[in-house]
Amino acid sequence: MIPTLTLRPTAAGLRSRLDTEDGPIDGVMPPPSRRRLAEPLQRAVNWTSPYAAEAVRQVGAVLEEALAPDVREALEGFPDGALLRLDVARELARLPWEWCHQTGDPIGLRLALARTALGLEPDDDASAHPATGPSPSLLLLANPTGNLPGALDEASAIADAYADAGAVHEVLEGADATAERFIAELQANRWDVVHFAGHGWFDDEESYLVLAGGHRVRASELASLLGRQPPALLLLNTHFSGYVPPGVEA
Incomplete structure (x- = not known):
């Protein structure tokens, strides 16, 4: 099982629950x-x-104090790089829980942390794309706007790891990472893992990803595309990951 940290508001306070093997x-x-x-x-x-x-x-220190002492102690025992899934209630999702400090570093840096995306949960009767075999297939979209060289470095390192494993993967960089191509690949449902490294922003209505040419793919559009048959893993790495401004829908 994937170790999961669940955060939920209750009448008595904030309930934190850590599920492991x-x-x-x-x-609370x-x-x-x-x-x-x-x-x-x-x-x-x-x-x-x-x-x-x-x-x-x-x-991070303020958020850390809100975790139950036994949960904090258990998290401190996680080795560096260990996988942890973060499942946060909508009421708490605007806070950057990834910044909670563990042994001096935020858990978002010390652990392999993935937050469940609000609005992208599959329908009850949906069938997620299964991750088959030891090396899942990967679609990478990197630096669609052309001004994030670090995103290219990120994509290159991930692509090299997949290539070394002999896994099927495709990288769309810069001008090739268009909204049309991104949407088409999601609709095709042929990738186990979809990884986006680029700009994300928000307006008065909701957050969105910025693709080549400045075209936007909005959160509501992603929810519609992924609600029925999502990939096994969708990772959206933007400079505003983990932070949702007040009044903006995640």
Whole structure:
């Protein structure tokens, strides 16, 4: 099983539950203080500020306090790079739980952390694309806007790993990573893993991915495309991953 950290609001406070092969661990703590989070969150998202890193640490410390002590202790025992799935209730999803500090580093850096995307859960009767064989097939979309060289480095490292394993993969970079191609590949349902590395942003209505030529693929459109038959794994790595501004639908 995939170890899963579940966060849910309750009448008594915030319930955190960690499910592993050894069984569940859970507890209830007071929810994180919005007052203590407000100022450091504003500073943290200004990545040009010299105070951003310290603000991320402050936010992570506040969020860490909201986890049950037994859950915190168990997470500290996870080895670096261990897989952890984060399942967060909609009411709590705007907070960057990936910044929770563990042994000095946010768990989003120390662990292989994947958050369940709101709005992209399959329908009850949906059939997800199965990940078959030891090396799942991979579609990579990287740097559609042409101004994120780090996204190309990310895609190159992942593609090399898949190539070394002899796995089927395809990389769409820059101008080739169009909205039309992205949508067509999702509709074809032939990839076990779909990985996006590029810009994500938001407007007054919802968040969206930016594809080649500045064309947008909105969260609601993704939900429609993926709701019936999603890939085994969809990873959207944007510079605003894990942060949803107030009033904007994830």
